[in-house]
Amino acid sequence: xxxxRILGLETSCDETSAAIVExxxxxxxxxxxxxxxxxxxxxxxxxxxxxxxxxxxIHPVIDQAxxxxxxxxEDLDAIAVTRGPGLLGSLLVGTVTARxxxxxxxxxxxxxxxxxxxxxxxxxDCPDAPLFPILTLSASGGHTELWLRTAHTKGRLLxxxxxxxxxxxxxxxxxxxxxxxxGGPAIGRLAESGNPSTFAxxxxxxxxxxxxxxxxxxxxSLKYTMRDLTPDQRARPSLLADLAASYQNALCMHLVDRMxxxxxxxxxxxxxxxxxxxxxxxxxxxxxTKSFPGRAVRFPQKxxxxxxxxxxxxxxxxxxxxxxxxxxxxxxxTSASLPLADALR
Ligand code: KG4
Ligand code: ZN
Numbered sequence: 415x416x417x418x419r420i421l422g423l424e425t426s427c428d429e430t431s432a433a434i435v436e437x438x439x440x441x442x443x444x445x446x447x448x449x450x451x452x453x454x455x456x457x458x459x460x461x462x463x464x465x466x467x468x469x470x471x472i473h474p475v476i477d478q479a480x481x482x483x484x485x486x487x488e489d490l491d492a493i494a495v496t497r498g499p500g501l502l503g504s505l506l507v508g509t510v511t512a513r514x515x516x517x518x519x520x521x522x523x524x525x526x527x528x529x530x531x532x533x534x535x536x537x538x539d540c541p542d543a544p545l546f547p548i549l550t551l552s553a554s555g556g557h558t559e560l561w562l563r564t565a566h567t568k569g570r571l572l573x574x575x576x577x578x579x580x581x582x583x584x585x586x587x588x589x590x591x592x593x594x595x596x597g598g599p600a601i602g603r604l605a606e607s608g609n610p611s612t613f614a615x616x617x618x619x620x621x622x623x624x625x626x627x628x629x630x631x632x633x634x635s636l637k638y639t640m641r642d643l644t645p646d647q648r649a650r651p652s653l654l655a656d657l658a659a660s661y662q663n664a665l666c667m668h669l670v671d672r673m674x675x676x677x678x679x680x681x682x683x684x685x686x687x688x689x690x691x692x693x694x695x696x697x698x699x700x701x702x703t704k705s706f707p708g709r710a711v712r713f714p715q716k717x718x719x720x721x722x723x724x725x726x727x728x729x730x731x732x733x734x735x736x737x738x739x740x741x742x743x744x745x746x747x748t749s750a751s752l753p754l755a756d757a758l759r
Contacts, residue, residue, distance in 0.1 A: 419485070420492045421476070421521075422728025425508030426500025426528050427556070428453065428464045430471035432479035433725035434490070438732030439537050441725045443483030446718060447471040454594035458585060465503030472511050479724070487519045492742075494731030497525035498752035499556065509748040524731040525746030529557060529754045531726035532689040534566065534733055535714040538725050544712060549676055549683045551669060554690035554722075555581035555596070558627050559754070560672060562680055566733035571755050572676055573625030580665060580692045583629035587636050587661050591654060601658045602695055608652060608659030610697075613639055615664035617671060625676050627668060636661050666698040670705050677706070685710040694720040 419442070424431045433444035449467035453459050480486065495512035498505055509525070516523035532552045536544060549572075550561045558580045563569030578586065581598055588597025593604065615635045618628045640657065647653060669692075677683060686706050692698065694717045703711050714720045735742050 418491050419489060420494050420524075420728040420731050421479070421487075421490050422526075422724035422726070422731065423472075423476070423493070423495040423508045423512050424528075424531065424722050424724045424727045425468045425472065425504050426496045426498070427504055427722060428459045428467070429722040430468050430475050431722060431724035432476045433723060433728055434479060434483040434485060435538070435725050435728035435732065438534070438729040438736075439540060441538055442485070443479045443481070444718065444723060444725050445475045445478040445482060446723055447475050450596060456595065458595055459501070461501045461503055464501060465507060468504045468507035472507055476511075476515075487515070487521075490519070490521055492522040492524060492731065492735075493519075494524040494526050494727050496528050496531065496727050497746045498528065498749035500528055500750065502748070502750040505748050505750065522743040524735065524742060525744075525748075526727045526730045526734070527752060527754050528722075529559065530567070530730040530734070530758075533561060533563070533687075534729040535689050535719045535723075535726040536687045536712045537729055537733075538719045539715040540712070544687070544710070545684045547680070547683050548685045548687055549673065549680065550687040550689060551673060551693070552690045553580040553669060553688070553692035555579055555585060557690075558629070558669075558692075560625055560676055562676070562683070565737055566730075567737045567758055569758050573627060573672060575627040575629060577628055577630035578633065580627070580629060580669060581690070583633055583665055584662075584692065586633050587665075590633070590636055590640060591657060593658075596691070598691060598695060601662050602697065604655050605659035605662045605697065606655075608655030608657070610659040610663035612656035613660035615639075615660060617664070618668050620671070623675075625672055625679075627672055629665065629668070632661070632664050632668070635664075662695070662697055666695065666701050669698060670701050673702070674705065683709070685712060687712045689714060689720065691721045
């Protein structure tokens with residue numbers, strides 16, 4: 415079957431999103447509702463609350479996405495939905511809705527791994543087709559992984575975080591600095607007026623051969639740096655901005671450093687991609703672009719394609735179907751924890 419237009423649903427955390435994507439690349443309509451403002455003061459997502467918000471948003475979001483695409487459900491070729499990992503209550507709202515609509519509208523249903531969605535997000539609205547083999551960083555609030563892929567659904571996990579995810583490190587750092595959740599955008603904004611060389615944070619795993627990541631030490635360093643500030647440092651008006659810029663720089667340098675190590679080991683890689691919420695970070699984008707001259711360095715074309723969205727799920731479904739035919743309408747379980755390595759070949 416030649417899939418053309420897929421409705422992608424993503425409800426794994428605090429975003430409720432629906433999008434219609436043609437051929438895994440062209441976004442015809444996308445809508446994202448978020449309950450994140452409710453968590454600005456809590457420092458993170460409250461799962462039960464997020465699930466209730468998902469329930470309230472899912473149907474209006476689907477209707478609006480179809481409207482934005484100028485389509486009715488009869489124009490869809492399939493429905494795709496995030497099956498995991500994520501918050502179980504939030505995930506279930508998406509998968510139960512998708513199962514019901516697939517039965518009602520008589521459409522094939524495809525369960526998609528959330529991270530495969532992020533890995534697919536660089537294809538959305540991309541003017542040219544990326545070339546494999548690709549080294550892809552996927553860094554969000556829930557995971558930080560480095561993949562070497564020879565096709566959309568074929569690849570090896572080279573490294574992953576041993577403790578906090580990169581986005582989680584932004585969120586926890588922001589909380590220490592008194593900034594709201596989600597921490598990444600808040601730190602990014604404050605860092606614009608700060609000096610990243612003011613405070614030196616150690617580069618994690620610098621002397622290890624591993625391609626894994628570790629962020630918890632940086633968060634602890636930030637905590638002790640703030641505890642041990644001198645009276646002069648405390649009196650500086652730029653203190654918070656300098657802390658934000660230095661901390662952001664340390665997090666980004668660690669990501670870039672592991673990617674450089676990976677390229678030394680896999681020199682045949684043609685392109686470098688960065689995906690997930692953290693790939694929205696302007697400083698990371700600048701560092702990556704200048705660190706790998708001579709190679710195509712790509713990010714999702716729009717910031718909304720970095721953070722959780724339904725379009726990346728539709729794209730991943732399209733690529734899974736074209737590369738792994740048998741997965742179309744294969745039964746799937748909704749699961750809060752789900753290693754992507756099991757889903758790739
Ligand atoms: O991919 P995503 O929307 O959701 C998960 O799958 O977790 O990523 C959310 C994470 C949050 O931790 C948030 O702080 C981080 O991505 N993030 C950023 C930026 N925008 C979002 N981190 C750094 N800079 C940003 N501009
Ligand atoms: Zn995500």
